Amino acid sequence: MLCVLDLTTDAATLTAALVDIESVSGDENTLAGLVEDAVRGCSSLTVQRDGNVVIARTERARETRVVLAGHLDTVPIADNVPSRREGDVLYGCGTTDMKSGVAVMLRVAQLVGSGAIDPRVDLTWVFYDCEEVESARNGLGRIARTDPASLAGDLAVLLEPSGALVEGGCQGTLRVAVRVPGVRAHSARSWLGVNAIHASAPVLSRLADYLPREVDVDGLTYCEGLNAVGISGGVAGNVIPDECTVTVNYRFAPDRSEDDALAHIREVFDGYELTLTDSAPGARPGLDSSIAAEFVAAVGGEPRAKLGWTDVARFGVLGIPALNFGPGDPNLAHKPEEHVEVQQVLDAETALVRFLS
Amino acid sequence: MLCVLDLTTDAATLTAALVDIESVSGDENTLAGLVEDAVRGCSSLTVQRDGNVVIARTERARETRVVLAGHLDTVPIADNVPSRREGDVLYGCGTTDMKSGVAVMLRVAQLVGSGAIDPRVDLTWVFYDCEEVESARNGLGRIARTDPASLAGDLAVLLEPSGALVEGGCQGTLRVAVRVPGVRAHSARSWLGVNAIHASAPVLSRLADYLPREVDVDGLTYCEGLNAVGISGGVAGNVIPDECTVTVNYRFAPDRSEDDALAHIREVFDGYELTLTDSAPGARPGLDSSIAAEFVAAVGGEPRAKLGWTDVARFGVLGIPALNFGPGDPNLAHKPEEHVEVQQVLDAETALVRFLS
Numbered sequence: 278m279l280c281v282l283d284l285t286t287d288a289a290t291l292t293a294a295l296v297d298i299e300s301v302s303g304d305e306n307t308l309a310g311l312v313e314d315a316v317r318g319c320s321s322l323t324v325q326r327d328g329n330v331v332i333a334r335t336e337r338a339r340e341t342r343v344v345l346a347g348h349l350d351t352v353p354i355a356d357n358v359p360s361r362r363e364g365d366v367l368y369g370c371g372t373t374d375m376k377s378g379v380a381v382m383l384r385v386a387q388l389v390g391s392g393a394i395d396p397r398v399d400l401t402w403v404f405y406d407c408e409e410v411e412s413a414r415n416g417l418g419r420i421a422r423t424d425p426a427s428l429a430g431d432l433a434v435l436l437e438p439s440g441a442l443v444e445g446g447c448q449g450t451l452r453v454a455v456r457v458p459g460v461r462a463h464s465a466r467s468w469l470g471v472n473a474i475h476a477s478a479p480v481l482s483r484l485a486d487y488l489p490r491e492v493d494v495d496g497l498t499y500c501e502g503l504n505a506v507g508i509s510g511g512v513a514g515n516v517i518p519d520e521c522t523v524t525v526n527y528r529f530a531p532d533r534s535e536d537d538a539l540a541h542i543r544e545v546f547d548g549y550e551l552t553l554t555d556s557a558p559g560a561r562p563g564l565d566s567s568i569a570a571e572f573v574a575a576v577g578g579e580p581r582a583k584l585g586w587t588d589v590a591r592f593g594v595l596g597i598p599a600l601n602f603g604p605g606d607p608n609l610a611h612k613p614e615e616h617v618e619v620q621q622v623l624d625a626e627t628a629l630v631r632f633l634s
Numbered sequence: 635m636l637c638v639l640d641l642t643t644d645a646a647t648l649t650a651a652l653v654d655i656e657s658v659s660g661d662e663n664t665l666a667g668l669v670e671d672a673v674r675g676c677s678s679l680t681v682q683r684d685g686n687v688v689i690a691r692t693e694r695a696r697e698t699r700v701v702l703a704g705h706l707d708t709v710p711i712a713d714n715v716p717s718r719r720e721g722d723v724l725y726g727c728g729t730t731d732m733k734s735g736v737a738v739m740l741r742v743a744q745l746v747g748s749g750a751i752d753p754r755v756d757l758t759w760v761f762y763d764c765e766e767v768e769s770a771r772n773g774l775g776r777i778a779r780t781d782p783a784s785l786a787g788d789l790a791v792l793l794e795p796s797g798a799l800v801e802g803g804c805q806g807t808l809r810v811a812v813r814v815p816g817v818r819a820h821s822a823r824s825w826l827g828v829n830a831i832h833a834s835a836p837v838l839s840r841l842a843d844y845l846p847r848e849v850d851v852d853g854l855t856y857c858e859g860l861n862a863v864g865i866s867g868g869v870a871g872n873v874i875p876d877e878c879t880v881t882v883n884y885r886f887a888p889d890r891s892e893d894d895a896l897a898h899i900r901e902v903f904d905g906y907e908l909t910l911t912d913s914a915p916g917a918r919p920g921l922d923s924s925i926a927a928e929f930v931a932a933v934g935g936e937p938r939a940k941l942g943w944t945d946v947a948r949f950g951v952l953g954i955p956a957l958n959f960g961p962g963d964p965n966l967a968h969k970p971e972e973h974v975e976v977q978q979v980l981d982a983e984t985a986l987v988r989f990l991s
Binding site for chain 2: 448450452463464465466467468472474475476477478481482484485489500502504505506507508509510511512513514515516517518521523524526528555584585586
């Protein structure tokens with residue numbers, strides 16, 4: 278194992294070094310310590326450590342502050358550590374999600390700390406733990422609750438994999454259980470009962486017929502989705518079932534609040550008993566701010582809407598416009614064959630440096 | 635415990651004695667032995683014992699033979715043994731299902747053996763085990779496979795509880811799993827998948843809209859039923875499900891064979907993948923035979939169709955018209971408060987004797 282991270286190498290080599298330090302959620306302590314040491318080695322940065330969260334900052338009294346954020350943890354190893362380079366491709370757990378993004382963050386810290394670049398904005402780096410597990414453990418969420426001032430800024434860039442394209446904001450998500458009641462009876466005398474599964478047909482039809490919105494928010498198009506993700510019902514092979522439950526997931530564009538989204542779902546399933554089981558807000562892309570527009574212009578490419586839920590929503594709640602921009606194909610995340618194109622890691626660093634210079 | 639069954643008492647007192655001898659399925663040996671001894675004590679009957687099945691017969695060279703059949707076992711005791719008589723009602727496990735029927739069978743054996751009545755038909759009594767458990771253990775089914783000749787006759791009367799009314803034949807039953815496929819995807823990008831739960835809407839609609847037949851078979855009306863008895867689907871809260879399975883139970887009138895019934899279900903669910911999970915034939919009531927007509931006339935009341943599945947189907951398979959006729963309310967079967975009206979037990983014996991005389 279490395280005893281120190283060498284930030285003077287290129288971002289791809291640094292990615293490989295980070296991948297080789299296992300940091301499955303809950304076990305980030307070693308990597309967090311190495312990252313802390315590395316950023317403390319960058320002169321002119323102030324550094325704080327809070328659990329396995331490491332926050333570094335420039336304090337150059339610029340008018341604008343940009344937050345760069347990334348998580349240190351990975352999903353469990355799937356026989357894909359240490360990393361393996363084949364030609365122009367780097368394989369391994371976290372190559373995409375998101376140690377290549379963390380490598381780019383660290384490279385920028387090195388360039389700023391060494392004076393190689395003099396950024397026109399103040400910068401905050403947030404390295405955090407437990408993104409790949411239940412939301413309650415999320416390190417960024419913890420800091421947002423306990424020390425939101427340390428996350429303050431005019432734009433947050435989350436270096437989650439986005440194919441090195443700008444993906445703005447994120448969609449919200451909520452889940453409800455739609456319960457359809459019936460009356461139990463013996464199936465040989467079914468007319469004495471009311472079949473809850475049959476009575477669920479209109480629920481499924483409303484889902485099948487539902488036309489999800491495509492919404493323009495701050496210039497990006499968000500495609501919503503309303504889907505059954507579970508259904509269960511039945512008592513025994515000779516019993517008319519007295520209950521059927523459909524679990525529905527609504528992914529909603531960030532023009533809707535959680536309350537708005539739930540009210541909409543209540544309309545869709547008017548007449549049925551609903552129980553909200555979980556909910557998380559979306560985040561507007563905020564690409565209409567001048568700093569975000571400058572970011573988009575500097576990194577190039579056509580911005581698109583982020584369609585999953587990501588930690589940008591935690592910045593959205595704090596009123597900070599946030600976007601996703603990082604190397605790696607998000608569709609490869611969490612897969613044993615996870616890999617990243619070396620050139621995309623280098624390009625992401627170059628793009629970020631172009632924005633800061 | 636009694637060491638001998640006294641068949642000279644009235645049928646209700648005999649029912650109480652039978653209830654007091656526990657005979658939960660698989661544990662019928664004691665009761666089967668006492669029944670064997672009792673019918674061997676009836677002169678002029680030939681008796682055979684096969685496991686816990688006891689078969690007794692008259693051999694009087696009558697033109698017609700009637701089979702009286704009943705099971706010796708009960709569901710597990712629910713703090714309702716020994717029996718308890720309150721006024722005109724006898725409480726206890728098996729009072730309805732079906733030790734009162736067995737008592738009536740034994741009373742008829744005593745009356746025939748003693749010469750008190752001289753029946754105009756030959757009679758076969760079949761007392762059997764393991765009716766309340768899985769079909770493979772059923773004693774009547776075993777004899778039907780290994781020694782069907784011993785069940786031969788022109789009419790079978792199963793003394794299962796029917797409120798002392800004639801319930802003709804029984805419905806068939808089959809179950810199929812209807813599988814609806816989909817394509818898995820992340821629920822934030824649902825348009826990349828095909829939602830198998832949504833795609834099940836037409837299956838549930840067909841069930842909800844299905845008009846079950848009411849079929850006249852040999853003069854009785856059978857009300858069919860087609861019902862979902864189970865549904866399951868779903869992978870995770872953020873995944874478009876790639877499979878949904880609806881389990882359907884079809885209760886069909888005895889004008890349809892199992893093959894006919896399955897063909898019908900394939901028509902109803904045309905376009906879907908079906909798997910037959912279990913099937914049992916119905917039984918025609920055979921009330922159009924002269925001996926059955928005589929039975930109905932003798933016992934009185936308006937015959938009705940049996941809507942559950944019962945062991946009469948085992949006679950149906952052997953080509954023997956079969957009906958249900960026994961004391962007790964079938965809706966009380968298997969309940970802790972199981973009970974029978976004493977008068978109904980006595981009346982059932984009287985009705986059967988009227989038919990035989």
